[in-house]
Ligand SMILES: Cc1cc2nc3c(=O)[nH]c(=O)nc-3n(C[C@H](O)[C@H](O)[C@H](O)COP(=O)(O)OP(=O)(O)OC[C@H]3O[C@@H](n4cnc5c(N)ncnc54)[C@H](O)[C@@H]3O)c2cc1C
């Protein structure tokens with residue numbers, strides 16, 4: 001066990017949504033637990049900002065093994081107005097001076113943290129895929145892909161505090177719940193004077209069920225120009241459905257109007273790191289790889305022996321997708337049918 | 342309506358080299374372009390100008406050569422260009438970059454709408470837009486997929502993980518935009534010609550007056566301490582499908598793979 005100043009605090013930010021705490025927040029807690037191991041005497045604290053945050057959500061956070069849960073509430077924190085959320089977070093940070101503050105690299109974390117970091121003169125590293133502690137300095141080592149995934153940079157914040165980072169969703173497991181959570185749960189009401197945002201939330205539209213959020217998906221089946229026609233893109237949807245996966249796409253497929261932009265994976269689309277990524281008729285240009293090469297398992301189906309996608313594939317199926325995918329769907333459907341008997 | 346668009350010049354290919362010691366990019370000898378994701382912001386600015394009227398200022402922070410990126414935006418139809426450039430800015434992290442850009446914006450005067458790209462394709466943090474908004478004390482709308490001016494307010498649709506969220510905000514406001522917001526136009530021949538002659542304002546730190554202890558490598562809170570080029574190649578298994586028979590074999594292999602990785606249950 002290495003040193004670390006007494007009582008140093010490691011914070012993770014949990015996202016409160018209308019459906020409870022975002023499960024991605026647990027991955028960030030897992031990162032915090034790893035760091036707590038490496039910094040003796042450090043305490044792990046999870047901060048939740050919102051309105052009407054349920055007890056069960058906080059209990060879930062507590063049972064992940066943190067030492068304290070701080071929940072700050074106000075109706076003006078109910079929707080994500082970055083100015084209000086950041087003002088409350090900055091105020092908390094100034095009062096308690098944590099050494100480390102982590103959040104998920106979601107649209108929430110990637111907005112809240114830079115807004116707060118600017119006010120604090122804090123270093124902030126984006127979209128980290130690994131975190132560690134430097135043995136000598138006890139500084140946080142933040143490892144992140146940049147330049148379209150071509151390099152991995154290790155970034156440190158030597159002096160400024162707190163050391164802040166966002167963590168790429170699905171780059172970490174979630175902690176096993178502990179038997180007897182010991183966390184103190186502190187609820188407070190936000191100071192109204194901090195909540196000055198003049199932005200108003202006017203409503204939301206959830207993507208239809210079959211358009212499960214790519215960023216949160218454990219499995220993704222993505223299709224590219226190899227599908228050739230809009231109607232063929234259904235093959236991707238069929239396979240995704242059978243695998244319980246979300247549908248992704250290359251830019252070529254999106255630009256041709258076969259599927260909408262929220263499904264685009266890559267440099268100018270989403271960065272994903274699911275358990276399983278199946279690339280169907282996608283060549284694997286550097287811009288596409290930038291968005292998916294940290295997936296845990298990659299299966300690629302492509303009839304070009306030299307397709308670049310094969311370089312990152314764990315399983316490379318070199319052949320006609322119009323032969324392979326229907327047969328695979330049939331097999332999965334049979335399997336499912338058999339399972340239901 | 343006064344509109345500001347912040348654009349970054351980035352290396353064209355992904356084959357950039359890095360100074361292993363400082364972790365900063367070596368830009369010499371690499372073709373540079375306007376960050377592709379900033380073109381969506383430029384296009385949106387032009388569309389807003391077409392409907393609501395106004396003037397568009399393009400601002401970039403970078404080496405003197407970043408002037409070219411600004412001219413490209415002028416060729417598309419933006420009105421004026423400002424380049425902020427100083428050796429002192431070299432190696433600035435997102436905190437420092439946001440700080441300097443916000444200082445320059447304050448000096449330029451009041452803007453109603455400030456547009457940023459979602460992220461730059463090189464540094465790839467997406468932190469500068471929200472950072473600048475914070476320094477200026479302005480509200481920020483991030484990941485904006487649609488935006489309209491309605492009276493004195495901006496209506497925006499944010500693309501988030503679960504779908505879209507709608508907001509209205511008073512101006513001035515900062516927005517970072519995603520690709521879905523617009524289809525960038527190509528510069529016209531006339532635009533190209535006049536952009537070549539356009540005068541671009543060049544400001545260094547003496548003009549901007551940002552705190553000298555907060556600039557560049559030394560003034561930045563973060564430091565790149567190590568860079569590696571990860572080997573992306575995996576030791577994959579190759580299965581070649583030639584006909585229906587080998588296709589069935591391939592399906593067996595896929596099923597086995599999915600079972601091993603726990604995606605489907607073992608039979
Ligand atoms: C700034 C910038 C940003 C970009 N951002 C993105 C991004 O975010 N996401 C993205 O995906 N791209 C992006 N691109 C575009 C990228 O460079 C490629 O053009 C795109 O990824 C190619 O899509 P694709 O693989 O579907 O098409 P193609 O490259 O045309 O590949 C189609 C593949 O299908 C295979 N195929 C054809 N027929 C069959 C068949 N019957 N069976 C099996 N395989 C078959 C072919 O062998 C080929 O490999 C970006 C480009 C730039 C310049």
Ligand SMILES: Cc1cc2nc3c(=O)[nH]c(=O)nc-3n(C[C@H](O)[C@H](O)[C@H](O)COP(=O)(O)OP(=O)(O)OC[C@H]3O[C@@H](n4cnc5c(N)ncnc54)[C@H](O)[C@@H]3O)c2cc1C
Pocket residue numbers: 124125126144146147151153155347348349350364365366376378379400401402403433434435436438442456457458459460461462463464465466467468469470563565
């Ligand atoms: C490998 C590597 C990793 C890095 N990681 C980090 C990190 O984790 N944290 C950190 O603080 N710094 C980091 N940096 C430094 C960072 O890249 C620079 O500060 C850079 O100037 C701005 O960040 P960005 O490229 O990520 O821009 P982004 O924040 O992604 O840019 C978003 C938008 O802001 C605007 N914008 C950005 N830069 C400019 C500009 N110069 N002029 C005009 N408009 C601009 C554009 O509209 C752009 O679309 C890293 C640098 C390298 C080389």
